[in-house]
Amino acid sequence: MSPIMSPESYDKSPEKKLQFADLEESAGSGRSVSSSLSDEIDPRSLITKATPALVLAVIVACVGSSFVFGYALGETNVPSRYIQEWLNESHRELTGSTAEPPIDFIWSSSVSVFAIGAMIGSMISGFLADKLGWKGCLCFNNLFGILGSVLMFIAPFTIHYYLFHMGRWIIGLNAGIASSVVPMFVTELSPLKWRGAIGTLPQLMVTISILVSQGVGLIFNDRDRFQWIFAVTIIPCVFQVVGLFFVIESPKFTLTIRGDREKALSDLARLRNVDKNHPLVQRELELISREARAIRSEPKVRIFNLLQGRFIWPTFLACFLQAAQQLTGINAAMFYSTQIFEKSGLSGNTAIYATLGMGAANVLMTILSFVLVEKLGRRTLLLIGKTGMLIATIVLIIAIRSEIYWLCIVMVVFFVISFATGPGSIPFFYVSEVFASNVRASASALATATNWTCNVLVGLAFPPLQGLIHEFVFLFFAVFLLIAILVILMWLPETKGKSLEEVEKSMEKRKPKCF
Numbered sequence: 001m002s003p004i005m006s007p008e009s010y011d012k013s014p015e016k017k018l019q020f021a022d023l024e025e026s027a028g029s030g031r032s033v034s035s036s037l038s039d040e041i042d043p044r045s046l047i048t049k050a051t052p053a054l055v056l057a058v059i060v061a062c063v064g065s066s067f068v069f070g071y072a073l074g075e076t077n078v079p080s081r082y083i084q085e086w087l088n089e090s091h092r093e094l095t096g097s098t099a100e101p102p103i104d105f106i107w108s109s110s111v112s113v114f115a116i117g118a119m120i121g122s123m124i125s126g127f128l129a130d131k132l133g134w135k136g137c138l139c140f141n142n143l144f145g146i147l148g149s150v151l152m153f154i155a156p157f158t159i160h161y162y163l164f165h166m167g168r169w170i171i172g173l174n175a176g177i178a179s180s181v182v183p184m185f186v187t188e189l190s191p192l193k194w195r196g197a198i199g200t201l202p203q204l205m206v207t208i209s210i211l212v213s214q215g216v217g218l219i220f221n222d223r224d225r226f227q228w229i230f231a232v233t234i235i236p237c238v239f240q241v242v243g244l245f246f247v248i249e250s251p252k253f254t255l256t257i258r259g260d261r262e263k264a265l266s267d268l269a270r271l272r273n274v275d276k277n278h279p280l281v282q283r284e285l286e287l288i289s290r291e292a293r294a295i296r297s298e299p300k301v302r303i304f305n306l307l308q309g310r311f312i313w314p315t316f317l318a319c320f321l322q323a324a325q326q327l328t329g330i331n332a333a334m335f336y337s338t339q340i341f342e343k344s345g346l347s348g349n350t351a352i353y354a355t356l357g358m359g360a361a362n363v364l365m366t367i368l369s370f371v372l373v374e375k376l377g378r379r380t381l382l383l384i385g386k387t388g389m390l391i392a393t394i395v396l397i398i399a400i401r402s403e404i405y406w407l408c409i410v411m412v413v414f415f416v417i418s419f420a421t422g423p424g425s426i427p428f429f430y431v432s433e434v435f436a437s438n439v440r441a442s443a444s445a446l447a448t449a450t451n452w453t454c455n456v457l458v459g460l461a462f463p464p465l466q467g468l469i470h471e472f473v474f475l476f477f478a479v480f481l482l483i484a485i486l487v488i489l490m491w492l493p494e495t496k497g498k499s500l501e502e503v504e505k506s507m508e509k510r511k512p513k514c515f
Contacts, residue, residue, distance in 0.1 A: 051273035060239075137177065199428070255292050333396075379488060495504065
């Protein structure tokens with residue numbers, strides 16, 4: 001059942017009061033009653049140009065949030081040796097012990113608390129978005145970004161390494177909220193024609209910021225200055241706080257959740273860079289109004305509601321795509337790449353430059369996916385990416401067994417490039433294309449929380465499994481990749497250029513009987 005009522009379904013709907021209110025509103029606005037009932041509004045016929053207001057909103061959202069998210073992922077990589085030396089010294093001073101400290105546990109826990117913070121952040125993102133709006137949620141989230149950065153910066157000047165862990169956890173909260181909210185916000189602002197392309201931009205900013213964090217790491221890569229790497233995060237946070245004052249709230253959120261039609265119309269006209277009486281703006285607002293009317297006729301949807309009734313299947317697909325992103329081994333491959341580079345004879349700065357090169361390839365491929373996602377579609381890019389990752393995983397296992405390390409390097413890079421073609425970005429904005437506005441925040445929170453939960457599981461399970469079965473640990477990822485390919489091939493509906501109603505019809509046709 002579609003949450004958006006099409007014009008043809010008005011006379012069959014039990015919501016008679018809504019119909020008559022719509023007729024009166026149509027008459028009062030100068031539009032004919034017959035046209036309001038009979039016109040089929042095709043989202044593809046609406047304004048599709050990239051306007052200054054849209055560009056500004058995407059830049060502020062991505063630079064202020066997605067950049068912080070990606071930078072936090074990579075900021076500890078290059079200076080890891082000096083961070084571990086400081087953790088070692090701090091632990092001995094705090095405990096007064098001369099015994100060898102459990103440095104592996106202390107270091108790995110700083111990585112784990114980030115992922116745990118992100119998992120919690122993604123789970124509360126839906127609540128914050130509903131209460132504060134997309135803009136308000138992003139603005140509030142910068143408190144976590146700034147506080148986490150400050151704690152990580154001041155910690156190395158002390159012996160209290162738990163401040164560093166607290167900072168990592170708080171930055172994790174920021175990353176979890178950003179990874180859930182930013183894709184939803186930018187895709188709601190986007191015209192249908194550019195929805196997929198703009199939906200890839202948060203992931204593009206993540207890949208760029210990881211690369212930037214590694215470059216900054218090279219500049220401050222010594223024992224006395226490494227803490228300055230963590231201070232950089234404050235800059236994009238302040239930029240976003242200021243920039244959000246000039247950014248438009250999503251008109252869909254304003255009308256659907258806040259119920260303010262006039263504000264939604266004014267913001268939509270500004271977003272599309274036309275007068276608010278422009279017929280295409282009026283048509284787009286009517287399309288949003290239909291969704292809003294349907295939403296108001298239904299009960300409030302919470303996270304637990306997504307696990308029952310007609311929401312089960314789209315929720316499964318959204319969560320599956322996020323789980324598949326982590327369980328197919330991208331973080332493990334990035335982790336293992338350092339060892340592969342070292343075994344290939346690369347060491348010191350050479351290995352770091354190789355990592356930078358791999359990051360640059362990731363950025364370039366994500367830029368290409370920006371173009372391809374609206375030409376080839378979501379399903380096609382996901383299938384291409386997952387198939388490439390599967391091939392790379394199998395060949396990598398063979399190459400490691402055969403000690404052909406140059407081939408290992410090629411396969412790791414090929415794996416990362418394949419990931420960047422679609423599996424890296426599409427899961428984050430796909431949820432916005434299969435859920436209505438009243439469900440979107442909760443669905444995004446649940447799906448993103450699934451991603452971070454799987455991130456934690458892989459982080460905990462990969463090292464001991466690698467120590468136990470060595471390169472054959474990648475067989476687990478190969479199995480998950482094969483399952484992901486089959487699920488996408490058989491059941492995932494294409495959303496490129498389709499309205500929510502069209503997506504739901506396609507989803508219903510593909511849905512297995514068990515759902």
